[in-house]
Amino acid sequence: MRIPIIAGNWKMNKNNDEALHLVNELKNEVNDTDVEVVLCCPFTALSEVKKATEGTKIKLGAQNMHWEESGAYTGEISADMLLNIGVEYVIIGHSERRQYFNETDEIVNKKVKKALEKGLKPILCMGETLEEREGEKTFEVVKRQAIKGLEGISNDDLEKVVIAYEPIWAIGTGKTASSSDANAVIAYIRDVVKELYNDTISENIRIQYGGSVKASNASEIMMEEDIDGALVGGASLEAEAFLGIVRF
Ligand SMILES: O=C(CO)COP(=O)(O)O
Numbered sequence: 001m002r003i004p005i006i007a008g009n010w011k012m013n014k015n016n017d018e019a020l021h022l023v024n025e026l027k028n029e030v031n032d033t034d035v036e037v038v039l040c041c042p043f044t045a046l047s048e049v050k051k052a053t054e055g056t057k058i059k060l061g062a063q064n065m066h067w068e069e070s071g072a073y074t075g076e077i078s079a080d081m082l083l084n085i086g087v088e089y090v091i092i093g094h095s096e097r098r099q100y101f102n103e104t105d106e107i108v109n110k111k112v113k114k115a116l117e118k119g120l121k122p123i124l125c126m127g128e129t130l131e132e133r134e135g136e137k138t139f140e141v142v143k144r145q146a147i148k149g150l151e152g153i154s155n156d157d158l159e160k161v162v163i164a165y166e167p168i169w170a171i172g173t174g175k176t177a178s179s180s181d182a183n184a185v186i187a188y189i190r191d192v193v194k195e196l197y198n199d200t201i202s203e204n205i206r207i208q209y210g211g212s213v214k215a216s217n218a219s220e221i222m223m224e225e226d227i228d229g230a231l232v233g234g235a236s237l238e239a240e241a242f243l244g245i246v247r248f
Pocket residue numbers: 009094166170171172173174210211212213231232233234235
C-alpha cells in the first residue's frame with residue numbers, strides 16, 4: 001500500500017510572516033487526512049514553519065541542498081543544516097533548477113546520494129520539455145533522468161526516495177497532462193525502476209505528478225493507479241486551494 005504524498009512547493013514565495021499566516025491556516029486542517037502532507041518552504045522560513053507545525057501532521061521539506069558536506073560554497077545550504085532544523089524531505093532536480101541553475105543529471109545524482117547518506121528523503125524530479133514531448137521523446141527523457149538520477153543508490157535507500165514526474169510544459173501554465181497520459185508516463189517510470197531494481201521496489205516506490213494541480217483536477221489525477229500524490233506549486237500558496245487538493 002503506497003501512502004499518497006502531497007507536497008507544496010512554495011518556490012521563491014512567502015516571507016516569514018506570510019509563511020506563518022499560511023501555516024496557521026493549514027495546520028489544524030490536515031490532521032484527519034490519510035495522505036502525507038509536506039510543505040517545501042524557502043530556506044528562510046523552514047525554522048519558523050517547523051516550530052509552528054510541531055505536533056501536527058505537516059512535515060517539512062526543503063527545495064534544494066548542496067551535495068558537499070560543508071565548506072567554501074557561498075550561498076549554499078548543506079544536508080546537515082536542514083536536518084538540524086527538522087527537515088525530512090528535500091526536492092532535488094526540480095526543472096527550474098535544471099533550467100536556471102544548470103543542474104545536470106550528474107549534479108542531481110550527487111545531491112540525491114548526499115541526501116540519502118544523511119537521512120533526508122529526496123523528492124527526485126523529472127520531466128520533459130514541450131519540445132521533447134512534441135518530438136515523442138518523453139519516455140526517453142524520463143528514462144535517462146531516472147537511470148542517471150538513481151545511479152549508485154542501494155535497494156534500501158531507494159525506499160526513502162519519492163519521484164515526482166513534472167512535465168515542464170505543465171508547470172505554472174495551467175496546462176495539465178491528462179490524467180491518463182500522466183499515469184502512462186508514471187507507470188513507465190515504475191517499469192524503469194523495476195528494470196533497475198526489482199518488482200517489490202518498483203511496486204513500493206511513490207511517484208507523484210506535478211504540473212498545474214488544483215483542487216478541481218486533483219481527484220481525477222489521484223484516482224490513477226500509478227500516481228501516488230502531487231507536487232503542487234501555485235495552488236500550495238493559498239490555504240483553501242491547497243486543502244482542496246489534500247482532501248481530493
Ligand atoms: O513545479 C511545480 C511543483 O514543483 C508545479 O507548479 P504548478 O503547480 O504551479 O504548475
